[in-house]
Amino acid sequence: MGMDKTQKIKMPMTAKTIPMICSWCKKLYDYKTWQVDESRRTGVSHGMCQDCLNKQNAKIHDPESRQNKKDKPE
Numbered sequence: 406m407g408m409d410k411t412q413k414i415k416m417p418m419t420a421k422t423i424p425m426i427c428s429w430c431k432k433l434y435d436y437k438t439w440q441v442d443e444s445r446r447t448g449v450s451h452g453m454c455q456d457c458l459n460k461q462n463a464k465i466h467d468p469e470s471r472q473n474k475k476d477k478p479e
């Protein structure tokens with residue numbers, strides 16, 4: 406029985422398409438192609454989808470969502 410346990414599969418891994426998952430809503434929102442080294446293993450990447458990005462931007466720019474200041478400067 407000559408089963409080779411350490412069989413190495415060689416694949417051309419110069420460019421790889423990986424799914425992008427939003428770390429906020431866990432939605433798979435994009436695919437990204439990037440260069441990878443054979444020595445490095447690249448898995449699923451996490452980021453932020455446009456929806457959540459807009460929500461966060463709206464929160465930042467919306468003064469109502471900020472801490473309510475009781476003392477308003479005139």
Ligand SMILES: [Zn+2]
Nearest residue numbers: 427430454457
């Ligand atoms: Zn999202």
